[in-house]
Amino acid sequence: MDLALAHVSHRYNGVEVLRDISFAAPAGRIVCLVGPSGCGKSTLLRFLGGLERPDEGQVTMTGEPPAGSLNPLTYIFQDFALLPWRSARGNISLALEDHRLSRREREEIIADVLARTGLSDFADALPRQLSGGMKQRVAIARALAVRPACLLMDEPLSALDSQTRELLLDDLQGLWERERFGAVYVTHNLAEAVRLGHQVVVLSRRPGQVREIVEIDMPLSERKARAAELEAHQTRLWELMREEAMAADQEIADV
Numbered sequence: 411m412d413l414a415l416a417h418v419s420h421r422y423n424g425v426e427v428l429r430d431i432s433f434a435a436p437a438g439r440i441v442c443l444v445g446p447s448g449c450g451k452s453t454l455l456r457f458l459g460g461l462e463r464p465d466e467g468q469v470t471m472t473g474e475p476p477a478g479s480l481n482p483l484t485y486i487f488q489d490f491a492l493l494p495w496r497s498a499r500g501n502i503s504l505a506l507e508d509h510r511l512s513r514r515e516r517e518e519i520i521a522d523v524l525a526r527t528g529l530s531d532f533a534d535a536l537p538r539q540l541s542g543g544m545k546q547r548v549a550i551a552r553a554l555a556v557r558p559a560c561l562l563m564d565e566p567l568s569a570l571d572s573q574t575r576e577l578l579l580d581d582l583q584g585l586w587e588r589e590r591f592g593a594v595y596v597t598h599n600l601a602e603a604v605r606l607g608h609q610v611v612v613l614s615r616r617p618g619q620v621r622e623i624v625e626i627d628m629p630l631s632e633r634k635a636r637a638a639e640l641e642a643h644q645t646r647l648w649e650l651m652r653e654e655a656m657a658a659d660q661e662i663a664d665v
């Protein structure tokens with residue numbers, strides 16, 4: 411299933427936040443969105459997920475979700491969004507409870523996503539008993555449980571320390587190699603963008619506009635080993651972002 415935005419513009423309370431945004435998030439590809447604070451990245455994710463509608467332009471979904479998909483679009487947030495009184499298993503189960511599944515089918519899906527995210531031994535743990543990285547793994551497992559066509563991820567690693575982030579990047583890459591889900595991945599971190607993005611959409615400061623769409627034509631599985639080549643992509647992204655980030659920073663300082 412392909413997602414796309416065409417000529418999307420939006421205002422909040424009369425303030426223009428997005429102007430004429432178009433890009434595609436094709437099935438099975440990871441599209442990263444980068445841009446300075448407040449340029450509208452999370453807003454675009456809400457439009458893609460149908461949580462809000464833009465003032466102008468279209469959001470389209472075409473084609474079929476993967477076989478067995480229970481929910482074509484699902485979110486992963488920075489703060490994990492887990493229910494504290496439910497175990498890892500219980501949090502994953504929550505995503506499945508509105509669907510017509512037998513208890514056995516549900517248990518099988520839960521066991522599968524727990525195994526894929528390395529959490530089988532922590533099925534009964536409550537969120538407070540888990541590290542930040544493990545909590546985010548539960549959130550990833552919950553998202554994968556519905557076999558989404560597209561994962562909408564809003565800075566999923568930014569609450570984690572750098573070592574944990576590195577481990578989760580490996581996990582996400584491994585999960586993608588196996589499942590080839592589509593994803594739109596919002597991040598401030600250019601190293602993450604070049605590790606995971608097949609395409610990186612660079613937005614300007616407010617009103618957010620597409621400055622450039624950078625293609626990274628290197629298999630995800632090779633990216634860790636070819637870090638020097640990725641560095642060139644990262645430098646290019648930083649050149650595009652630098653002026654925008656400085657201007658956005660100045661705007662905030664002036665308020």
Ligand SMILES: Nc1ncnc2c1ncn2[C@@H]1O[C@H](COP(=O)(O)OP(=O)(O)OP(=O)(O)O)[C@@H](O)[C@H]1O
Binds near residue numbers: 422447454
């Ligand atoms: N519901 C809302 N009502 C009013 N203004 C909003 C609303 N949501 C977002 N905004 C404003 O729209 C602009 C874009 O916000 P958004 O959160 O999408 O940006 P962002 O690029 O994700 O920011 P950050 O990188 O800091 O998370 C900001 O100026 C924000 O204050």
